[in-house]
Amino acid sequence: MRDFQFPGRSPVRATEAMAATSHPLATLAAIDMLRSGGNAMDAAVCAAAVQAVVEPQSTGIGGDCFVLYSPKGQGAVLAFNGSGRAPTAATAEWYLGKGYDGLPESGPHAVTVPGAIDAWCRLLDDHGRKGIDAALAPAIRYAEQGYVVHDRVAFDWADSFDLLAADEHAARIFLPDGKAPQAGDLHRQPQLADTLRIVSQRGRAGFYEGEIAEDIVGRLRALGGLHALEDFAATKGEYVRPVGTSYRGYDVFQMPPSNQGMTALIMLNVLSAFALGSLEPDSAERLHLEIEAGRLAYQDRDNFIGDQNFVQVPVEQLLSVGHADRLRAAIDPERAMTHLPRLELQPSDTVYISVVDRDRNAVSFINSTYGSFGSGVVGPKTGVVLQNRGSSFRLAVDHPNRIAPGKRPMHTIMPGMVTEKGRAVMPFGVMGGGYQPFGHVHLLTNMFDFGMDPQQALDAPRVFYKDNAVLVERGIPASAIAGLRKRGHQVSVAEKPHGGGQLVLIDWDEGTLTGASDPRKDGCALGY
Structure with missing residues (x-):
């Protein structure tokens, strides 16, 4: 139990249903959807659509989404890859021939075809009770009538x-x-309201065919992009098999490659043999082990993860006990490793949504335009902000993430799902681009090794390893910083907080739900 004399907030507890997002208006929209007869999938899409309006720096219909879903909280976890692909004309040779040494972070060449709307429509058709028209109604209202800009949104x-x-x-x-x-x-976005209204009336075709696609492709082509209307018309997400591992008696599931989710699983496998619970949660000893496990896992990410339709990713080998043992042997509890290559990891703006309904359908849902306001390219008539996910591609020969026509980039946004004995116990996620594997692992070890409640686990201070330095949030104690420096780490205070997260914890025995939302964002959890 937390000390009520210190700042903070309690977890939210309920019995019927729970939603947690990074924006109050999105959480409220999800709850309204649930109370009006919608299920968890309806509520998640509805919340994502609202956030596409009220958190324009973090997400939008010009981006991608990934979803883990546990129907009625039982049986196999379903996974949906709603990420878009490179244009058919985009080849590494084209960029090299034009003098590029990498993909730009903004502008038309950073834009991959958005996958979110295709995913929303497909998921609602397959698992929702209500249609896309009902799901988009609150977002249309906020875009047309206006919404109040919240504090973290304004900051970004x-x-x-x-x-x-x-x-x-x-x-x-x-x-x-x-x-x-x-x-x-x-703030108002009337053009986006009109765009959403077309999608609400025509569904997926309203976005990928006709005037919306023509507006977006026309703008990209005018700026020198390689996109074609055929690339939009061909967009289609797909169900995939999630990857998972066991940790402290729980099963943890992530999206498979081209997603970076298994990076977190590799970290958990490495950390599983350490008695983390015997250490202080904010100590240098604990944080050092987490940092070193992350550095090793990210090296695997960068060396192996790509679109499995184009490259063979040794998933079973990377998640094996033997591989974890080999990685773990390189960790010295008293000294930072010096032999690893530089990690150039990028944070990003994303929204994560966790919803559980009265039938215990559990949804872990993440949506993003990657960098803040994505590529910076906006449809002139549609108001659609286009993602810059293509900036993740590489041009190096034989790199698993080398750009190719119709290829998906290695993707950072990763929903998580925890199960126990075949039942869903926690849809969860922590946003923040390259930070996300660190965030997932820090959250899970806070709960499963240190016994923190969900809100405490999200509140706890964080570290991130980037550009050969450890970036610590201001909540990390001075003693831990000194201990990290003693172990050879370069340490500096982060300019911005690391990520933001949400979760819903299911207690099957008591029949209760516990929700939590990260204080690093504007959002909240609500239940009834």
Whole structure:
């Protein structure tokens, strides 16, 4: 139990249903959907659509999504890959011939075809009770009538001023009066409202065919992009088999490659042989082990993970006990490793949604345009912000993530699902681009090794290894920083918080739900 004399908040507890998102309006929309007869999938898509309006820096219908789903909390966990692909004309040779040494982080060549709308429509058709029209209704209302800009949204928005100012249509929509909106300002996106209304009426075809696709492709082509209308029309997500491992008696599931989710599983496998629970949770001893396990797992990520339709990824080998033993042998509890290559990991803006309904359908749902405001490219008539997921591709020969026509990039956004004895016990996620495997592992070990409740586990201070340095949040104690430096780590204080997360914990014996939402974002958990 937390000390009520210190800042913080309690977990949210209920019996019927629970939703947790990074924005209050999205959480409320999910609860309204559940109370009106929708199920967890309806609520998750509805919340994601609202966030595509009210958190425009983090997500949108010009991005991608991934979903883990446990129907009635029983049996096999389903996984859906709703990520888009490179244009058919995009080859590594084309970029090399034009003098590129890598894919840009913004502009048309950073844009992969958005997969979110295809995924939303498919998931609602297969698992929802209500249609896309009902799911989009609150988002249309906020886009048309306006929404109040929340504090974390405003914080991120201001940081993206230069990117938005570089695109006339982005500037017109997102820099009204020539400046980023501040917390408390009212903002509207009427063009996006019209776009969402078309999708609500025509479904998937309304986005990938006709005037919306023509507006987006026309803008990309005008900027020099390689996209074609045929690339949009061919967009189709797919069900895939999740990957998993066991940790402290629980089964933890992630998306398979092209997703980076198994990076977290490799970290858990390495850490499983250490008695973490005997250490202090914010100690240098614990954080050092987490950092070193992460450095090893990310090396595997960068060496092996790519689109399995194009490259063979040795999933079973990477998740094997023997591989974890070999990695673990390289860790010295008293000294940082010096032989590993530099990790150039990028944070990003994303939204994660966790929903469980009265039937115990459990949804772990993540949606993103990658960097803040994605590529910075916006459809002139549609108001659609396009993701910059293509910036993850590489041009090096034989790299598993080398760009190719119709290939998916190695993807950072990763929903998580924990089960026990064949029943879902926790859809969870921690946002933040390359940080996400660290975030998943830190959250799970906080709960399963240190006995923290869900809110405490999200509140706890975090570290991230990036560019050969350990970035610590201000909540990490001075003694831990000193201990990390003694072990050879370069340590500095992070300029921004690491990620943000949500979860819903299912107690099958008591028949209760416990929700939590990260204080690093504006959101909340609500249940009834």
